[in-house]
Amino acid sequence: MPHDGFGTFVRFCKLVHSASIDPACCKPMIRHVTDSDLQRVRAFLESHVDTSLFLLSTLAALGPRLGSHLNSGNFRLIQEGGKIAAVFCLTRRGNLLVQAGGRVDLAEQIFEDCETEPIEVRGIVGEWPTAEALWKLLRADPRFEPTHALKDVLYRLMLKETTRPAGEALNGSLTVRALDADDFVQWERLNSAYFAELSLPLQATLEQRRTDFIVRIRSGLWWGAFDDCYDLVSIAALNATYGSLGQVGGVYTRPADRKKGLAKAVMRLLIEDCRKRLRFEKLVLFTGEDNTAARRLYESLDFQAAGAFGLLLGDRRANTRAPERHKWAGQSGEMYTYEVFDWPARLTPGPGNYIFATSNAAGDWRPLLVGECADLSTLAVQDRLRSGAGRHPATHVHIRLNFNPASVRRREASGAAMFQVFNVNCTHLGCPVNWQAGAKLFLCPCHGGVFYSDGTVAGGPPPRPLFEREWQVSGDRLLVRQQPLPTVKQG
Numbered sequence: 233m234p235h236d237g238f239g240t241f242v243r244f245c246k247l248v249h250s251a252s253i254d255p256a257c258c259k260p261m262i263r264h265v266t267d268s269d270l271q272r273v274r275a276f277l278e279s280h281v282d283t284s285l286f287l288l289s290t291l292a293a294l295g296p297r298l299g300s301h302l303n304s305g306n307f308r309l310i311q312e313g314g315k316i317a318a319v320f321c322l323t324r325r326g327n328l329l330v331q332a333g334g335r336v337d338l339a340e341q342i343f344e345d346c347e348t349e350p351i352e353v354r355g356i357v358g359e360w361p362t363a364e365a366l367w368k369l370l371r372a373d374p375r376f377e378p379t380h381a382l383k384d385v386l387y388r389l390m391l392k393e394t395t396r397p398a399g400e401a402l403n404g405s406l407t408v409r410a411l412d413a414d415d416f417v418q419w420e421r422l423n424s425a426y427f428a429e430l431s432l433p434l435q436a437t438l439e440q441r442r443t444d445f446i447v448r449i450r451s452g453l454w455w456g457a458f459d460d461c462y463d464l465v466s467i468a469a470l471n472a473t474y475g476s477l478g479q480v481g482g483v484y485t486r487p488a489d490r491k492k493g494l495a496k497a498v499m500r501l502l503i504e505d506c507r508k509r510l511r512f513e514k515l516v517l518f519t520g521e522d523n524t525a526a527r528r529l530y531e532s533l534d535f536q537a538a539g540a541f542g543l544l545l546g547d548r549r550a551n552t553r554a555p556e557r558h559k560w561a562g563q564s565g566e567m568y569t570y571e572v573f574d575w576p577a578r579l580t581p582g583p584g585n586y587i588f589a590t591s592n593a594a595g596d597w598r599p600l601l602v603g604e605c606a607d608l609s610t611l612a613v614q615d616r617l618r619s620g621a622g623r624h625p626a627t628h629v630h631i632r633l634n635f636n637p638a639s640v641r642r643r644e645a646s647g648a649a650m651f652q653v654f655n656v657n658c659t660h661l662g663c664p665v666n667w668q669a670g671a672k673l674f675l676c677p678c679h680g681g682v683f684y685s686d687g688t689v690a691g692g693p694p695p696r697p698l699f700e701r702e703w704q705v706s707g708d709r710l711l712v713r714q715q716p717l718p719t720v721k722q723g
Contacts, residue, residue, distance in 0.1 A: 260310045260311060260312045260317060260341065261310070261666050262308060262309070262310050262342075262677045263308065263309065263311070263677040264306060264307070264677075264678075265307035265309050265319070266296075266680075267296075269296075269309065273296075273307070273309060273316065273319055274291070277319060277331055280331050280359065282386060282388060282538060283539070284331045285473075285478075285479040285516065286357055286358075286472050287307075287320075287321060287329050287331055287358075289473055289479075290303050290304070290321065290329065290472075291307060292474060296321075298324060302323065302324045302325040303323050303324070304323060304324055305323040305324060305329070305351075306321065306322065308320055308321070310341065310342070317333070318333070318338050318342065319332075320332070320342050322346050322349050322353060325354070325436070326351055326354030327354065327355040327545070328342075328346060328353050328355065328356050328358075328366065329357050330342060330357070330359075331358055331359060331362075332358075332362040333362075334361040334362060335361075335362060336361050336362055336364075336365040339362055339365035339366045339369060340369065342362075343366055343369045343370070345677075348663075348678070353370055354433075354545065354546060354547055354548065355543075355545035355546060356370065356544045356545075357543055358542055359539075359541065359542070360383060360384075360539070362542075363542025364542060364544075367381070370544075370546075375549045376546055376547075377546050377548070377549060379431040379432060379545055379547060380430055380432050380545040380546070381544050381545075381546070382522065382544075383520075383521050383542065384518035384519055384520055384521065384540065384542065384543055385518060385519060385521045385527065385537055385539075385540060386516060386517075386537070386539040386540060387516065387530050387531075387535035387536065387537055387538060388514065388535065388536055388538040389503070389516075389535045389536070390513070391506060391507040391512060391513060391515065406457055406497070407458045408455065408456070408458075408497045408498055408501050409456070410449070410452050410454065410455050410501075411449050411454040411456050412449055413446055415449075415454075416446075418463065418464035419467065420438070420445075421464075422456075422464055422465075422467055422484060423467065423482065423484070433547055448469065448470075452505065452509065452510070453469055453470040453473070454469045454482075455467065455468050455501050455502045455505070456468075456498060457485075457494045465489040466485040466486065466489065466495055466498050467482060467483070467484055467485075467498065468480065468484075468495070468499055469481055469482040470506070473510075473512075476511065476513040477514050477515070478510065478515050478516075479515070479517065480499075480502065480517035483495060483498075483517075483526070496529055503515065515535075517530065517535065518541040521540075652686065653700060653701045653702075653703045654674075654699065654701070655698060655699040655701060656674075656698075657698075657699070658679075658681045658683075658694055659681075659689075659694045659695060659696050659698060659699065660678075660681050660692070660694045660695070661678065663676050663678035663681075665677075665681070665698070672684075672685050673690060680692040680693070681693055681694040683697065
């Protein structure tokens with residue numbers, strides 16, 4: 233039978249009156265945090281404040297956009313039904329800060345969105361359920377090497393009166409005080425040893441670490457203990473602050489000076505300063521659930537366990553060779569580019585997840601499944617059922633670069649203008665747009681493009697309406713012509 237150039241749309245559309253796009257099939261909207269969102273974003277993060285201090289302090293100090301500081305990043309939010317469901321930020325140093333209120337079902341969307349950033353994800357920092365789900369996705373990258381992958385216990389302390397005065401000498405030879413600028417060299421030596429012991433990457437340059445240290449000590453956020461030779465032997469800090477809350481971190485004592493009560497003395501001074509000088513009401517910290525000594529220390533200072541936290545870090549190996557560029561000529565001859573992944577993996581539901589497998593000993597590719605796939609473990613079963621002599625084990629492919637799913641609008645009951653079919657790619661830079669049924673608008677989550685239901689531009693940077701595609705009706709099916717993703721230049 234001759235091929236007429238038409239391919240079936242992923243979802244077949246019954247010819248019913250007043251047909252429209254089902255809002256239930258639309259993903260939650262992901263977009264950049266704008267200045268007008270800040271009040272709502274802060275309120276959402278404050279509702280999960282114990283596990284959001286990194287996000288809150290970064291937002292307060294550096295704003296919602298990527299800058300030159302290593303802790304800066306583009307803040308993004310996920311919105312469902314007009315309410316914020318998650319806030320996240322991929323910092324310049326590669327740490328993904330996330331708060332999703334334990335919504336592990338949002339992890340894949342967050343991770344896929346971060347893949348559009350020029351910065352590679354190197355770590356996950358946030359409340360445990362979502363952090364753990366994101367960590368599993370990150371570790372699926374064969375280039376990624378975990379360096380710190382422990383579940384941490386989150387501790388909380390409501391500040392009370394303390395009696396130990398600042399700068400008190402211990403055993404006549406040890407002094408505890410807030411650090412100053414002259415302590416940088418000794419602090420750098422101890423802080424580097426702390427990172428090395430935990431297998432954490434330093435990331436920042438020496439000058440960047442010096443600048444960060446100076447900024448923090450000007451606010452009185454580092455404390456330390458000195459021995460009788462005035463060598464710095466124990467340190468602790470506040471690594472995040474917001475309002476009347478502080479987050480303790482960087483607690484470390486030189487190995488030769490442990491079990492002498494130094495860390496406890498430094499922590500007592502930190503607590504006293506936070507209560508009296510900084511006027512804080514609460515402190516939080518986290519430590520590895522298997523770190524018995526640290527947990528005993530914090531509990532002796534009246535910190536109470538309050539949940540779990542993820543500080544999951546690593547690095548990516550550099551590619552030893554240029555990545556292979558895969559292409560496949562589709563059913564109508566159009567070219568698709570794709571990436572190859574190994575089992576197991578999950579892909580977000582939606583047109584754009586094409587499944588391929590090697591079908592013979594020569595390693596030729598052919599499609600096994602085209603359409604929506606939420607869990608690729610089902611494909612493994614299909615593959616076993618289809619398997620034959622000489623067939624290779626299946627791998628899967630996620631087509632990303634130029635697959636262009638369509639969105640359908642019914643205009644009339646019949647005739648040549650019955651349907652209007654759009655590419656769902658924004659005409660600005662090609663990001664997939666989302667249909668918002670309540671507003672009757674297509675919204676681009678990347679740069680704020682807005683389109684009316686007829687595809688015309690309602691606002692933002694798009695230079696022209698959504699691209700339309702050819703269609704025809706065959707029985708009770710709407711067929712849409714497959715074609716390469718158009719560009720503004722082609723349009």
